[in-house]
Amino acid sequence: MPMIEPVVQVSPLWVVAAAVLLGILAMSGAAFNGVLARREQTGGPLPATVRTGRSAGALTPLVETARLLRQRRRSSIAADALLWRIGIGGLIVAALLMVTVIPLGRWTVADLNVGVVWFNAMDVMVWALVWMAGWGANSAHSLIGGYRFLAQALSYELPLMFALITPAVAAGSLRVGDVVAAQSSLWFIVTMPVAFLIFCASVVAFSVWGPFSSAAGSDIAGGILAEVSGVDRLLLLAGRYALLAAGAAFAVPMFLGGGAGPVLPDWAWTLVKTLLVLGVLIAVRRRLPLIRPDRLAVPAWMIVLPVVLLQILVVSLLSVRS
Amino acid sequence: MFTSIAFWLLAVIAVVSGAAVFRVDSMARATYALAVSFVAVGAILLLFDLDYVGVITILMMMMEMAIMGVFMIMFMGMNPALMPMDMVHSKKASAAVSLSVFVMLSALALLIPWPSRRGSPDGDVTAALGEALMESKMLVMLVISSILFATIVASLVLANPGGRYGQASDGAIGGKQRARHPDGGGK
Amino acid sequence: MTLEGVLIVVAALFCVGLYGALSQQAIVMVMMGLELMLNGVILAVAAFWWFLAPAPEGQVLLLVVIAAMTVEMAMGFAVATLVHRSRGSDMTDMAGDLSG
Numbered sequence: 001m002p003m004i005e006p007v008v009q010v011s012p013l014w015v016v017a018a019a020v021l022l023g024i025l026a027m028s029g030a031a032f033n034g035v036l037a038r039r040e041q042t043g044g045p046l047p048a049t050v051r052t053g054r055s056a057g058a059l060t061p062l063v064e065t066a067r068l069l070r071q072r073r074r075s076s077i078a079a080d081a082l083l084w085r086i087g088i089g090g091l092i093v094a095a096l097l098m099v100t101v102i103p104l105g106r107w108t109v110a111d112l113n114v115g116v117v118w119f120n121a122m123d124v125m126v127w128a129l130v131w132m133a134g135w136g137a138n139s140a141h142s143l144i145g146g147y148r149f150l151a152q153a154l155s156y157e158l159p160l161m162f163a164l165i166t167p168a169v170a171a172g173s174l175r176v177g178d179v180v181a182a183q184s185s186l187w188f189i190v191t192m193p194v195a196f197l198i199f200c201a202s203v204v205a206f207s208v209w210g211p212f213s214s215a216a217g218s219d220i221a222g223g224i225l226a227e228v229s230g231v232d233r234l235l236l237l238a239g240r241y242a243l244l245a246a247g248a249a250f251a252v253p254m255f256l257g258g259g260a261g262p263v264l265p266d267w268a269w270t271l272v273k274t275l276l277v278l279g280v281l282i283a284v285r286r287r288l289p290l291i292r293p294d295r296l297a298v299p300a301w302m303i304v305l306p307v308v309l310l311q312i313l314v315v316s317l318l319s320v321r322s
Numbered sequence: 323m324f325t326s327i328a329f330w331l332l333a334v335i336a337v338v339s340g341a342a343v344f345r346v347d348s349m350a351r352a353t354y355a356l357a358v359s360f361v362a363v364g365a366i367l368l369l370f371d372l373d374y375v376g377v378i379t380i381l382m383m384m385m386e387m388a389i390m391g392v393f394m395i396m397f398m399g400m401n402p403a404l405m406p407m408d409m410v411h412s413k414k415a416s417a418a419v420s421l422s423v424f425v426m427l428s429a430l431a432l433l434i435p436w437p438s439r440r441g442s443p444d445g446d447v448t449a450a451l452g453e454a455l456m457e458s459k460m461l462v463m464l465v466i467s468s469i470l471f472a473t474i475v476a477s478l479v480l481a482n483p484g485g486r487y488g489q490a491s492d493g494a495i496g497g498k499q500r501a502r503h504p505d506g507g508g509k
Numbered sequence: 510m511t512l513e514g515v516l517i518v519v520a521a522l523f524c525v526g527l528y529g530a531l532s533q534q535a536i537v538m539v540m541m542g543l544e545l546m547l548n549g550v551i552l553a554v555a556a557f558w559w560f561l562a563p564a565p566e567g568q569v570l571l572l573v574v575i576a577a578m579t580v581e582m583a584m585g586f587a588v589a590t591l592v593h594r595s596r597g598s599d600m601t602d603m604a605g606d607l608s609g
Contacts, residue, residue, distance in 0.1 A: 336518070337525065344532075356541055360548055367552075390586075398535060423520075428520045436560070437561060450568070480590070
């Protein structure tokens, strides 16, 4: 295994490249979801597939984008347009701000010395954004979706915080580059599998995806998606995929050794690992049932939280010993 | 130069959105105006090289405001239709008091001969904070943690609609509780 | 950006919050005023840290202020919930008998 070189910060202008990359990752996530939908052909309630007729398979993101761009943008009576638009457009921005601290191989746009906390702050932004997307429409179903998300957030956020802090404890630093460097001999997923699983589950949760998508559930007519159409809907759906992609990408430097790997250059390994994690997160949607936020609270606080604290204890003991 | 421009921009945002809290007619907008004010102050903290505290301020306050919004709407019952509201008392006296406090504080800020800077920031401000918390200032965090724990217990005791006969949502007993508190808890 | 400039911004934030805390009737709006005042306090502590004494103690003080805000929020909401449940109102003016 080649020696991992220290992370270098590139010019802030590269944020454009990061945005393009994030877009490609989100699109490939949507395409993979389309392929899975095509294989299943169940025509689920979530509109990543074309709702009428057959799924477009791998072309789903393109077909959906074209369809939604042509669709008329609908608004509801007495909508709080300001907060609604902020919530709808903000998800992509939050995902992009997450991505700025993730090193692609050796390059990172912002090598913050509190990168881990930065990621955490951005995922807290999602609380407000999803709620605003639900609130703004002035529709009962949307608003219930927003409230469901906040209720769910109260369950996943603390485990997520502790899962994020575990690699930082092992590395002795909140800088993402240092966390990568600390994994030169052993990837953190080996010593902290529980934190990795909780992190992945929380990414699914803050992306309103799969088992944690009750905020957009079909029982409330799509929840936060109930009233959005046209370009608004496109932005909201793209924001969900972008959040999933950003979360998957963050798992790579935190748990999967960053760009470490044989043969391929380190940036390629980062992308390969990101795509693998993203693929699993996308596929989870068709494997696990929906969890109601009120049912989630007790296991999250009584089981997951103590387990992740135990995980930190184990990791701390390991890092004290070495 | 850049820092100065950024500071004044953020300062204007912080104060204007802070004032907007009491001017807008929607509870949701008021809450998120306050959130914007906090984020602006958090960003100013980043300008002062307080990386950790700045990001933590943004994190904590966004979380707090997201929850606060729920309470605001629950208690005030406004819809997004922007109902005009003016629920204030002793407006003139309040304005007079706060204006005079402002004049006084600004005068103090300008008139006090501030000492010059002692020392300079450590190389890694975040690490310095961590070491302070785990070494010389550990007692502070110990006290805070017990206060926070007491707060959790106290606020749950105050706000829990159930009491010692169980949760209001616990079926049969909950029915009795709900009869006493028509609007209290339960599903 | 000077210490005096930052402190005037602090005074502005603090006094807007003070106005809100004094004039608003709803408990939750009073709490927003208090939060805004504490927002000013955070900025003041940060300014003193940066311009006068950049020592770790200042950062610890900032964390204390943030913790105080969370305590204020939690207790405020608990009391507001309790008052709302028992009186069906969240107006400070109608809870005058709680004083003294």
